[in-house]
Amino acid sequence: MGVRPPADNSDEPDVIEFGIAALDARLSDVDIEYPATAREVRDAAGHVAVPFDASGHSMTLSEALDETTATEFDNEQELLNDLHPIFERKREATRNSILSQLRALVPF
Secondary structure: OEEOOOOOOOOOOOOEEOOHHHHHHHHOOOOOOOOEEHHHHHHHHOOOEEEOOOOOOEEEHHHHHHOOOOOEEOOHHHHHHHHHHHHHHHHHHHHOOHHHHHHHHOOO
């Protein structure tokens, strides 16, 4: 997923990546040979922080793997597909928090 940031004349990226899009981008920098077990993925990239919403809230790949029941991934796409619902649940839970609702009311 991605959201366009507010327009300004800075050198910031055009899109803020979060969730599976951010994970996919971060996995491109990690060497994982598939098929891979959850432990192998954790050992290779468990420390990688992945934002799960546009506000920058994040969780590590290791934390996401703790919440999945999958034990092996045949390829990167399977890993992304298995972790997608986890990132979505975290995003929804954060969006529905009282603090997030109050922030939505403030216009700045």
